[in-house]
Amino acid sequence: MNILAPVRRDRVLAELPQCLRKEAALHSNRTFHPRVSNACQEQRTGTVGFCKDTFDKNYKATIGVDFEMERFEVLGVPFSLQLWDTAGQERFKCIASTYYRGAQAIIIVFNLSDVASLEHTRQWLADALKENDPSNVLLFLVGSKKDLSTPAQYVLMEKDAVKMAQEMKAEYWAVSSLTGENVREFFFRVAALTFEANVLAELEKTDARRIGDIIRINSNDSNLYLTTSKKKPKCCQ
Numbered sequence: 001m002n003i004l005a006p007v008r009r010d011r012v013l014a015e016l017p018q019c020l021r022k023e024a025a026l027h028s029n030r031t032f033h034p035r036v037s038n039a040c041q042e043q044r045t046g047t048v049g050f051c052k053d054t055f056d057k058n059y060k061a062t063i064g065v066d067f068e069m070e071r072f073e074v075l076g077v078p079f080s081l082q083l084w085d086t087a088g089q090e091r092f093k094c095i096a097s098t099y100y101r102g103a104q105a106i107i108i109v110f111n112l113s114d115v116a117s118l119e120h121t122r123q124w125l126a127d128a129l130k131e132n133d134p135s136n137v138l139l140f141l142v143g144s145k146k147d148l149s150t151p152a153q154y155v156l157m158e159k160d161a162v163k164m165a166q167e168m169k170a171e172y173w174a175v176s177s178l179t180g181e182n183v184r185e186f187f188f189r190v191a192a193l194t195f196e197a198n199v200l201a202e203l204e205k206t207d208a209r210r211i212g213d214i215i216r217i218n219s220n221d222s223n224l225y226l227t228t229s230k231k232k233p234k235c236c237q
């Protein structure tokens with residue numbers, strides 16, 4: 001077990017990172033949802049931000065897929081993004097699928113210089129969604145190896161990729177691991193949108209608990225007057 005180091009200064013997000021293409025974005029708001037910024041300011045993010053101060057680095061060796069944890073601070077709240085990199089080769093597919101379950105974000109990567117790889121993303125998405133509720137997951141469609149395309153080739157590919165992203169209800173990105181183009185921007189966006197969705201879900205749980213309490217009080221006839229008026233109704237006096 002190792003004590004976690006403080007969040008790196010270059011992993012601090014004070015503002016919402018913007019999408020790459022408005023027409024294929026999960027949302028194109030310029031700022032975080034106001035409920036999220038307020039909750040962060042008032043330290044009402046519930047279990048989001050709760051962070052164990054130990055992390056077993058041997059975990060990676062035992063699970064068989066690549067695992068990384070990137071630590072961020074979003075609007076002053078610590079937030080850890082766990083990244084599970086599953087193998088792309090067909091023979092490892094069944095192992096990979098066991099890691100899809102419960103994912104809050106799914107990143108499907110294709111090769112911008114290979115049209116067939118864009119087509120294959122449909123199957124990857126179908127496999128991933130077998131394990132998850134599509135309405136509860138943030139989808140990203142990412143074209144990699146941007147450095148290998150000429151600007152003209154890229155424009156053509158981007159048109160198809162944006163269309164695919166729209167069809168999948170995914171957010172589109174294009175990156176290059178070789179030059180580093182958009183890599184940081186993309187992961188910051190994933191961290192920010194996942195954080196935002198987590199805080200909103202946490203706030204909804206709190207709202208639901210409150211509504212639950214009110215319903216419980218109101219459904220108990222003998223206590224009915226307590227919720228409607230401080231005074232006992234006449235009939236009970």
Ligand SMILES: Nc1nc2c(ncn2[C@@H]2O[C@H](COP(=O)(O)OP(=O)(O)OP(=O)(O)O)[C@@H](O)[C@H]2O)c(=O)[nH]1
Nearest residue numbers: 086087088089144145146147148175176177178179
């Ligand atoms: N030119 C260029 N090459 C890249 C880029 N990203 C990855 N590569 C190369 O592409 C090959 C495959 O890269 P990986 O990152 O291992 O691909 P993967 O899809 O994760 O492969 P699996 O581990 O089998 O799932 C390697 O030779 C990389 O060096 C990129 O952005 N530009």
